[in-house]
Amino acid sequence: xxxxxxxxxxxxxxxxxxxxxxxxxxxxxxxxxxxxxxxxxxxxxxxxxxxxxxxxxxxxxxxxxxxxxxxxxxxxxxxxxxxxxxxxxxxxxxxxxxxxxxxxxxxxxxxxxxxxxxxxxxxxxxxxxxxxxxxxxxxxxxxxxxxxxxxxxxx
Amino acid sequence: xxxxxxxxxxxxxxxxxxxxxxxxxxxxxxxxxxxxxxxxxxxxxxxxxxxxxxxxxxxxxxxxxxxxxxxxxxxxxxxxxxxxxxxxxxxxxxxxxxxxxxxxxxxxxxxxxxxxxxxxxxxxxxxxxxxxxxxxxxxxxxxxxxxxxxxxxxxxxxxxxxxxxxxxxxxxxxxxxxxxxxxxxxxxxxxxxxxxxxxxxxxxxxxxxxxxxxxxxxxxxxxxxxxxxxxxxxxxxxxxxxxxxxxxxxxxxxxxxxxxxxxxxxxxxxxxxxxxxxxxxxxxxxxxxxxxxxxxxxxxxxxxxxxxxxxxxxxxxxxxxxxxxxxxxxxxxxxxxxxxxxxxxxxxxxxxxxxxxxxxxxxxxxxxxxxxxxxxxxxxxxxxxxxxxxxxxxxxxxxxxxxxxxxxxxxxxxxxxxxxxxxx
Numbered sequence: 001x002x003x004x005x006x007x008x009x010x011x012x013x014x015x016x017x018x019x020x021x022x023x024x025x026x027x028x029x030x031x032x033x034x035x036x037x038x039x040x041x042x043x044x045x046x047x048x049x050x051x052x053x054x055x056x057x058x059x060x061x062x063x064x065x066x067x068x069x070x071x072x073x074x075x076x077x078x079x080x081x082x083x084x085x086x087x088x089x090x091x092x093x094x095x096x097x098x099x100x101x102x103x104x105x106x107x108x109x110x111x112x113x114x115x116x117x118x119x120x121x122x123x124x125x126x127x128x129x130x131x132x133x134x135x136x137x138x139x140x141x142x143x144x145x146x147x148x149x150x151x152x153x154x155x
Numbered sequence: 156x157x158x159x160x161x162x163x164x165x166x167x168x169x170x171x172x173x174x175x176x177x178x179x180x181x182x183x184x185x186x187x188x189x190x191x192x193x194x195x196x197x198x199x200x201x202x203x204x205x206x207x208x209x210x211x212x213x214x215x216x217x218x219x220x221x222x223x224x225x226x227x228x229x230x231x232x233x234x235x236x237x238x239x240x241x242x243x244x245x246x247x248x249x250x251x252x253x254x255x256x257x258x259x260x261x262x263x264x265x266x267x268x269x270x271x272x273x274x275x276x277x278x279x280x281x282x283x284x285x286x287x288x289x290x291x292x293x294x295x296x297x298x299x300x301x302x303x304x305x306x307x308x309x310x311x312x313x314x315x316x317x318x319x320x321x322x323x324x325x326x327x328x329x330x331x332x333x334x335x336x337x338x339x340x341x342x343x344x345x346x347x348x349x350x351x352x353x354x355x356x357x358x359x360x361x362x363x364x365x366x367x368x369x370x371x372x373x374x375x376x377x378x379x380x381x382x383x384x385x386x387x388x389x390x391x392x393x394x395x396x397x398x399x400x401x402x403x404x405x406x407x408x409x410x411x412x413x414x415x416x417x418x419x420x421x422x423x424x425x426x427x428x429x430x431x432x433x434x435x436x437x438x439x440x441x442x443x444x445x446x447x448x449x450x451x452x453x454x455x456x457x458x459x460x461x462x463x464x465x466x467x468x469x470x471x472x473x474x475x476x477x478x479x480x481x482x483x484x485x486x487x488x489x490x491x492x493x494x495x496x497x498x499x500x501x502x503x504x505x506x507x508x509x510x511x512x513x514x515x516x517x518x519x520x521x522x523x524x525x526x527x528x529x530x531x532x533x534x535x536x537x538x539x540x541x542x543x544x545x546x547x548x549x550x551x552x553x554x555x556x557x558x559x560x561x562x563x564x565x566x567x568x569x570x571x572x573x574x575x576x577x578x579x
Contacts, residue, residue: 035383037388047502086382096378098550099381
């Protein structure tokens with residue numbers, strides 16, 4: 001066990017935890033933030049995508065020891081009220097079907113737009129191709145990201 | 156959740172039902188410590204016992220709602236709560252079913268709130284599969300809404316002293332056609348509660364050309380929650396003090412457990428128990444990661460299972476059957492397509508949460524067949540039907556994988572207070 005301190009959605013947290021614990025389980029089980037999803041558990045599907053210091057990472061294969069002192073943003077912290085342009089675009093474009101992968105999709109998209117506010121189609125494809133959607137909502141995900149990029153990106 | 160929350164059940168300790176008419180009056184007793192479990196999302200449910208006072212106490216200024224059938228509640232604040240009997244796995248059924256009831260009722264869509272029905276025979280067949288939900292629920296849900304409409308109109312007509320036939324409902328109000336006078340649903344609830352509930356078959360349904368909500372694009376009711384990470388899937392259900400279980404299941408069809416060593420698993424911090432269950436082993440731990448690691452640390456020996464099965468013979472046998480069933484035609488285009496045997500892998504792993512007590516059992520499960528789950532739990536626990544509640548969460552994918560009528564439960568489920576069961 002080890003004491004790990006990190007910031008989640010703006011709040012400081014200190015956990016006495018096995019340092020090998022994946023960030024996903026620190027978020028879901030220790031902190032009760034269940035918006036970040038568990039699916040493959042092997043870093044293959046992207047449902048667990050969160051931001052660590054602004055970079056999209058797979059939280060299921062990121063040991064909590066590696067995020068000490070860092071800033072984590074989860075889907076719950078993207079906005080307080082669902083007002084993030086991507087969240088709004090997701091609703092406008094009726095993106096979600098079952099919705100399970102969508103927190104990961106949105107976090108991947110948010111990281112993309114933060115580093116590239118007006119991404120090319122190829123950049124969008126590259127960013128979202130790693131997050132699996134079993135319902136097949138990719139076309140609408142693409143439209144939602146393109147909409148935000150066209151409307152001025154993420155502030 | 157859609158729009159507003161007209162009635163917060165957390166505020167009510169006692170709920171009384173006026174027999175017959177189905178008017179329900181909520182009585183708020185402040186200062187009481189006993190409160191029912193929160194309700195209102197797709198995933199949580201009231202577990203508190205609803206007491207029946209000896210005489211119904213009606214407080215006209217307090218919250219009240221009309222409940223003409225199991226699918227519909229109309230509050231005296233104008234809020235309309237629609238209970239959806241089918242499981243949501245991305246097909247939009249929670250929205251579609253609510254639209255059907257709301258349209259026949261003549262509701263204002265903005266005042267509609269959706270609740271998820273638990274597994275119960277009162278809702279009719281709840282199996283959600285085969286793309287048949289709307290086909291099967293369209294008429295029953297229309298009738299449920301139409302009964303509500305008839306009651307609202309009857310109450311308004313009585314107040315005005317006019318013929319019900321001269322009135323119609325739209326956007327949450329009843330309108331008297333000749334004079335144009337209006338009364339909102341919320342204002343009619345108390346009066347409607349003293350009227351007999353009309354028989355479903357005797358209530359006329361709308362002419363489809365009068366549909367106002369059906370056929371429009373209202374947006375999925377779950378979308379706001381989904382994009383904020385607030386939507387509750389099965390794996391997101393948390394109970395105080397719960398344990399997490401991970402199952403070690405046979406590596407081949409029909410494989411039997413020959414033996415196992417649990418020492419390494421029990422050595423992992425957080426792992427509490429290893430149990431042998433029907434068809435495998437369950438590792439119970441204080442958190443999910445410990446349960447997953449504990450399962451990996453188990454040493455288990457299995458036999459080879461059904462060794463008479465192999466892919467080549469299976470394919471050949473299926474192809475043979477396909478050929479035999481080819482119809483005789485004058486001209487034929489024959490083409491065979493072979494797909495591998497695939498698992499219907501859902502993004503959300505199979506899981507279930509159970510709160511088993513000596514006299515009750517409550518389940519939260521992303522399932523396509525909640526009534527089957529209820530039947531199975533009732534059989535396993537030997538609890539009476541009414542002591543078992545099966546709540547249906549959102550499903551992180553279904554594809555029929557969650558329709559399976561046989562669910563595996565630990566044979567010693569009653570030893571477990573609350574656990575999440577997953578495929579992993």
